[in-house]
Amino acid sequence: MTTRQLHLNAFLMNTGHHEASWRLPESDPYAHVELSHYVGLARIAERGTFDSLFLADGPQLWGNLAQRPAGALEPLTLLTALATATEHIGLIATASTSYNSPYNLARRFASLDIVSGGRAGWNIVTTAGAEAARNFGLDAEPAHAERYARAAEFLEVARKLWDSWEDDAIVADKAAGVWGDDRKIHPPRHQGTYFAVEGALNVPRTPQGYPLLVQAGSSEDGKAFAARYAEAVFTAQQTLADAQTFYADLKSRTRAAGRDPGHVKVLPGIVPVLGSTEAEARAAERLLEDHIVYEHGVGRLESLLQLPAGTLRLDGPLPADLPPESAIEGAKSRYTLVVELARRERLTVRQLVGRLGGGRGHLTFAGTPEQVADEIETWFTQGAADGFNIMPAVLPSGLEAFVEHVVPLLRARGLLRTGYGPRQTLRERYGLPRPANQYLTPDPDPAPALV
Amino acid sequence: MTTRQLHLNAFLMNTGHHEASWRLPESDPYAHVELSHYVGLARIAERGTFDSLFLADGPQLWGNLAQRPAGALEPLTLLTALATATEHIGLIATASTSYNSPYNLARRFASLDIVSGGRAGWNIVTTAGAEAARNFGLDAEPAHAERYARAAEFLEVARKLWDSWEDDAIVADKAAGVWGDDRKIHPPRHQGTYFAVEGALNVPRTPQGYPLLVQAGSSEDGKAFAARYAEAVFTAQQTLADAQTFYADLKSRTRAAGRDPGHVKVLPGIVPVLGSTEAEARAAERLLEDHIVYEHGVGRLESLLQLPAGTLRLDGPLPADLPPESAIEGAKSRYTLVVELARRERLTVRQLVGRLGGGRGHLTFAGTPEQVADEIETWFTQGAADGFNIMPAVLPSGLEAFVEHVVPLLRARGLLRTGYGPRQTLRERYGLPRPANQYLTPDPDPAPALV
Numbered sequence: 001m002t003t004r005q006l007h008l009n010a011f012l013m014n015t016g017h018h019e020a021s022w023r024l025p026e027s028d029p030y031a032h033v034e035l036s037h038y039v040g041l042a043r044i045a046e047r048g049t050f051d052s053l054f055l056a057d058g059p060q061l062w063g064n065l066a067q068r069p070a071g072a073l074e075p076l077t078l079l080t081a082l083a084t085a086t087e088h089i090g091l092i093a094t095a096s097t098s099y100n101s102p103y104n105l106a107r108r109f110a111s112l113d114i115v116s117g118g119r120a121g122w123n124i125v126t127t128a129g130a131e132a133a134r135n136f137g138l139d140a141e142p143a144h145a146e147r148y149a150r151a152a153e154f155l156e157v158a159r160k161l162w163d164s165w166e167d168d169a170i171v172a173d174k175a176a177g178v179w180g181d182d183r184k185i186h187p188p189r190h191q192g193t194y195f196a197v198e199g200a201l202n203v204p205r206t207p208q209g210y211p212l213l214v215q216a217g218s219s220e221d222g223k224a225f226a227a228r229y230a231e232a233v234f235t236a237q238q239t240l241a242d243a244q245t246f247y248a249d250l251k252s253r254t255r256a257a258g259r260d261p262g263h264v265k266v267l268p269g270i271v272p273v274l275g276s277t278e279a280e281a282r283a284a285e286r287l288l289e290d291h292i293v294y295e296h297g298v299g300r301l302e303s304l305l306q307l308p309a310g311t312l313r314l315d316g317p318l319p320a321d322l323p324p325e326s327a328i329e330g331a332k333s334r335y336t337l338v339v340e341l342a343r344r345e346r347l348t349v350r351q352l353v354g355r356l357g358g359g360r361g362h363l364t365f366a367g368t369p370e371q372v373a374d375e376i377e378t379w380f381t382q383g384a385a386d387g388f389n390i391m392p393a394v395l396p397s398g399l400e401a402f403v404e405h406v407v408p409l410l411r412a413r414g415l416l417r418t419g420y421g422p423r424q425t426l427r428e429r430y431g432l433p434r435p436a437n438q439y440l441t442p443d444p445d446p447a448p449a450l451v
Numbered sequence: 452m453t454t455r456q457l458h459l460n461a462f463l464m465n466t467g468h469h470e471a472s473w474r475l476p477e478s479d480p481y482a483h484v485e486l487s488h489y490v491g492l493a494r495i496a497e498r499g500t501f502d503s504l505f506l507a508d509g510p511q512l513w514g515n516l517a518q519r520p521a522g523a524l525e526p527l528t529l530l531t532a533l534a535t536a537t538e539h540i541g542l543i544a545t546a547s548t549s550y551n552s553p554y555n556l557a558r559r560f561a562s563l564d565i566v567s568g569g570r571a572g573w574n575i576v577t578t579a580g581a582e583a584a585r586n587f588g589l590d591a592e593p594a595h596a597e598r599y600a601r602a603a604e605f606l607e608v609a610r611k612l613w614d615s616w617e618d619d620a621i622v623a624d625k626a627a628g629v630w631g632d633d634r635k636i637h638p639p640r641h642q643g644t645y646f647a648v649e650g651a652l653n654v655p656r657t658p659q660g661y662p663l664l665v666q667a668g669s670s671e672d673g674k675a676f677a678a679r680y681a682e683a684v685f686t687a688q689q690t691l692a693d694a695q696t697f698y699a700d701l702k703s704r705t706r707a708a709g710r711d712p713g714h715v716k717v718l719p720g721i722v723p724v725l726g727s728t729e730a731e732a733r734a735a736e737r738l739l740e741d742h743i744v745y746e747h748g749v750g751r752l753e754s755l756l757q758l759p760a761g762t763l764r765l766d767g768p769l770p771a772d773l774p775p776e777s778a779i780e781g782a783k784s785r786y787t788l789v790v791e792l793a794r795r796e797r798l799t800v801r802q803l804v805g806r807l808g809g810g811r812g813h814l815t816f817a818g819t820p821e822q823v824a825d826e827i828e829t830w831f832t833q834g835a836a837d838g839f840n841i842m843p844a845v846l847p848s849g850l851e852a853f854v855e856h857v858v859p860l861l862r863a864r865g866l867l868r869t870g871y872g873p874r875q876t877l878r879e880r881y882g883l884p885r886p887a888n889q890y891l892t893p894d895p896d897p898a899p900a901l902v
Contacts, residue, residue: 022630029623029630033655035566059554061653065620065631071653074555077562080531100555103510103586104525111528115486134649135554169516172480177744179473179480180516198585202512202522204484293628 006380006415007265007387007430009092009234010045010053010399012038014069017271018393019357020291022069026397032069038078039085041396048403049417051429052090052121052212054234054389055079059099060131067296076108083116090426092121092214097154098147099127099136102195106161109211110203118207118425123214123234124225126151128330144329148221150194155213155229157195160188162210163437164200186439209435212426218246218333219325227253231432232265234389236334236361238341243268243384265386265430268379269362272372273393274401281366288393289354297353304338306330314350318342337361359391369405376406377415457831457866458716458838458881460543460685461496461504461850463489465520468722469844470808471742473520477848483520489529490536492847499854500868502880503541503572503663505685505840506530510550511582518747527559534567541877543572543665548605549598550578550587553646556605557612560662561654569658569876574665574685575676577602579781595780599672601645606664606680608646611639613661614888615651637890660886663877669697669784670776678704682883683716685840687785687812689792694719694835716837716881719830720813723823724844725852732817739844740805748804755789757781765801769793788812810842820856827857828866 014032015022022029031037045053055075062070072078075093083091091112095105113120126147133141142150169184190197215222215230226233233250237243251261273288275281298312305322312318318339325336338361342352358364365375379385392398410416427434465483466473473480482488496504506526513521523529526544534542542563546556564571577598584592593601620635641648666673666681677684684701688694702712724739726732749763756773763769769790776787789812793803809815816826830836843849861867878885 020628023625023628025625027625029625030621033565059558059653061615061636061651065633065636066629068630070631071616071655073565073654074558074562077527077531077559077566080528081535081566084532084535099552101550101587104551107510107525108528111525114484114524115528115532131650134647136552137647164512165522170481174474174476174478174480177471177474177742178517179519180521182516185512185516196585196588199582200512202510203524204522291628 005417006376006410007232007267008048008050008416009232009267009387009389010041010048010050011234011269011389011391012041012053012055012395013391014072014395016394016398017359017362017391018288019068019297020288020293021394023291024288024394027394029069031395032072035073035078035081037396038082041399042082042086042089044396044399044403046086046089048399048407049420050089050390051387052092052426053082054092054121054123054214055094056123057094058127058129058132059096060129060135062131063300064296067293076112079120080112080115083112083119088420088423090119090121090212090429091116092123092212094123094125096125096127096132097151098142099132102154102157102161103197103201106158107201107203110162110201110206113206113208113211114203117423118427120206120208121212121214121232121426123216124151124155124229125216141329144219144332145221148225151225152228153192153194157188157190157192157197159210159435159438160186160190161197161201162205163439164188165203165205166437166440167205170204205437208425208427209437212430212432218337222333223250223253226250226264227257227259230264231427232267232430235266235268236337236363237268237384238337238344238361238363240379240382240384243379244382247384263432267387267389268385269359269389269391270376271359271362271364271391271393272398272402272406273358273364273366274369274372274398274405275366276368278367278371281368285358285364285366288358292354292357294350294353297357298349301338301349301353301356304331304335312349315348317346317348318352334361358393362389362391364393369409372402372406373409373413376410377413380415456868457827457861458683458718459499459501459867460683460718460838460840461492461499461501462685462720462840462842463492463504463506463846464842465523465846467845467849468810468813468842469739470519470748471739471744472845474742475739475845478845480520482846483523486524486529486532488847489533492850493533493537493540495847495850495854497537497540499850499858500871501540501841502838503543503877504533505543505572505574505665506545507574508545509578509580509583510547511580511586513582514751515747518744527563530571531563531566534563534570539871539874541570541572541663541880542567543574543663545574545576547576547578547583548602549593550583553605553608553612554648554652557609558652558654561613561652561657564657564659564662565654568874569878571657571659572663572665572683572877574667575602575606575680576667592780595670595783596672599676602676603679604643604645608639608641608643608648610661610886610889611637611641612648612652613656614890615639616654616656617888617891618656621655656888659876659878660888663881663883669788673784674701674704677701677715678708678710681715682878683718683881686717686719687788687814688719688835689788689795689812689814691830691833691835694830695833698835714883718838718840719836720810720840720842721827722810722813722815722842722844723849723853723857724809724815724817725820725823725849725856726817727819729818729822732819736809736815736817739809743805743808745801745804748808749800752789752800752804752807755782755786763800766799768797768799769803785812809844813840813842815844820860823853823857824860824864827861828864831866
């Protein structure tokens with residue numbers, strides 16, 4: 001038994017993370033806009049005592065409708081509905097710092113945090129791609145470094161807004177007719193490069209103070225941002241060695257940024273494909289691969305690699321002369337991960353498309369529940385992970401199988417809680433402190449701290 | 452019995468519309484951020500078979516915290532939570548066209564419409580006031596006419612986005628591996644004065660097509676906007692005659708704009724204060740007035756009238772030389788309503804503050820359930836209203852009293868439904884059509900219309 005415990009996050013994505021999952025007989029092709037589908041998933045994850053669930057997002061209609069389910073309920077809307085259908089699980093959504101204003105977004109996360117009793121988390125993204133930019137009046141996406149500079153300022157403003165009410169600003173003195181104490185309200189009066197925000201938020205400080213701050217970019221800019229702000233990091237790592245390098249690097253960057261490295265939890269993604277034998281698991285994996293339309297995958301790969309359409313041949317390798325990551329203005333770390341995966345394993349384009357179809361660059365692991373639990377334990381105990389972002393290939397069945405067959409093993413090994421116990425905030429589940437209010441006047445006669 | 456039926460909307464605002472309501476012993480001073488408070492209110496309104504409930508909003512912290520409850524949960528977040536706690540009632544929220552982007556806001560309303568099964572409504576506001584502007588990088592609010600020009604373009608873009616998926620764009624052909632039909636996706640490619648929005652929405656077309664479009668501005672710009680776009684109009688009217696004039700004017704403007712005047716429902720606001728006798732009702736009204744802090748009200752009145760602080764004297768009249776509405780860049784129609792109320796009834800500043808404390812310019816009506824039902828029936832049958840915006844002075848008790856004592860009278864008179872019957876969308880409740888898709892290719896061989 002160890003006292004250090006795994007953190008598990010359920011990454012929910014309509015019929016599953018495998019691009020062909022919607023074609024299976026069991027799958028609901030309208031799942032992406034069915035509240036009941038997501039309520040079912042959230043409740044399964046809560047049965048598995050996951051720390052949190054997560055919804056990715058981008059403010060554009062992705063890709064080609066013919067190929068696979070597109071569109072999604074706006075994630076904070078969906079999480080609010082899930083907040084009322086669950087009791088313990090954390091609720092994390094992606095939202096873009098490039099295409100939102102701090103006042104509106106800070107308020108929406110504060111509102112979700114209140115409605116959920118302190119279970120809100122924000123996966124902070126800068127949003128790559130010209131398609132999104134063109135939905136917001138821009139011709140092209142801002143440069144990568146500029147997106148991150150804006151993100152940093154966005155975070156600073158959001159934290160000022162979340163701190164703009166002291167926790168005890170509401171007095172509620174009915175007899176005197178005094179509702180609140182204006183001296184405990186702190187307008188940000190922010191004048192920066194990207195934002196000017198004058199007034200205090202119109203929501204009181206929330207149970208968590210700030211939502212849990214999550215980040216998933218693994219580029220240089222992304223890692224620097226994570227070291228400064230993130231409390232949980234989602235990352236795609238294909239090998240234990242790569243994951244260990246990433247883990248050590250991020251913890252050391254966090255220390256260098258003056259923060260406790262224990263206050264950044266690293267969660268690699270894993271796509272578990274389960275079978276009661278290894279052969280059964282491999283067969284399940286092949287069944288999914290058989291449903292991939294490879295021509296579609298090649299087009300998406302060309303777009304990711306910024307190659308003209310028609311460049312790649314299905315049974316050939318990637319071109320040798322791809323540009324370096326520094327020349328890419330889009331999703332930098334994903335670009336490198338895909339190129340390295342193809343080169344390391346000498347994959348043909350067809351094989352690469354098959355691999356990406358399963359988890360878009362995340363580690364797919366087909367095996368028995370014991371094998372999956374072993375893999376998780378190894379990464380967790382060998383300095384590669386504080387937990388995992390569980391990305392079932394097929395939903396709901398893959399999540400159900402994980403909760404039914406892998407979770408009991410993790411519990412038996414002392415790696416995962418057996419129940420939620422008393423209600424906790426999402427921060428408390430992740431072992432993170434509630435942030436102090438930056439505006440708080442030190443108490444001239446402080447009582448002893450109760451920590 | 453009449454076949455024409457009243458439309459009732461419950462305007463929910465923390466502890467009630469009377470500014471002193473929070474000071475009553477029964478009131479919860481934290482109600483503004485308590486989900487359970489709003490769930491309770493929504494369920495009471497649903498017992499009363501209201502068409503809808505409504506949350507007002509502005510993206511700023513209003514006024515002075517000492518005076519009365521300030522801040523609120525972000526309304527679309529709260530409505531999403533209420534959608535899961537109710538089954539029939541419509542869910543209307545204010546959102547600003549000046550401080551949102553069309554892509555994000557259209558998507559959020561589409562998501563609420565889906566999650567609620569077609570019960571979403573949008574009260575379209577342009578947001579007066581420099582405080583809000585300064586939370587979004589501006590020094591001052593844009594001029595009134597410019598705000599409305601932006602609102603009109605915002606609506607055009609939002610409607611393009613809501614129409615960007617045809618209703619049958621999802622094919623879901625698992626065998627062929629074809630999920631959707633790209634020919635049924637219509638990117639707006641909008642290039643306008645205020646917005647450039649290229650791509651289709653990332654949410655399918657919703658049960659209602661568009662959320663119910665509500666408007667509440669009564670200035671010239673506001674009425675022109677309502678005639679063009681609104682399907683329900685909230686309005687503050689102090690007398691039957693004024694309400695009749697407004698009603699006739701709006702219906703005729705709607706006809707002039709080429710729309711069916713029956714497709715704009717006019718709902719004046721009413722603050723019912725109930726008692727089992729008239730004397731009891733007046734006593735309840737006086738109890739509330741006794742809790743007003745008059746000095747606070749004077750400050751707010753000076754701000755509305757754009758007068759320097761300290762200009763008004765509590766026991767004097769309003770100054771004779773107030774500027775005309777055309778000189779006001781803020782909330783124009785509210786300005787005129789307040790000035791006319793004071794002059795018509797020769798009110799002192801103290802009396803005016805007392806009247807505004809009750810419903811901020813809306814009609815306060817204290818009486819027995821019979822008297823309130825009579826007043827409602829008179830306005831409804833005399834060409835002044837298609838229904839009412841019910842604004843209880845104290846919540847939840849005022850809404851409870853209305854549902855328990857006035858609703859049965861309205862039902863007995865055949866003015867209000869006795870139950871919801873089968874599930875309907877909010878548009879269906881208001882007797883409004885589902886909008887046709889502007890991109891829809893006319894069917895070359897149409898079947899007879901089923902209307």
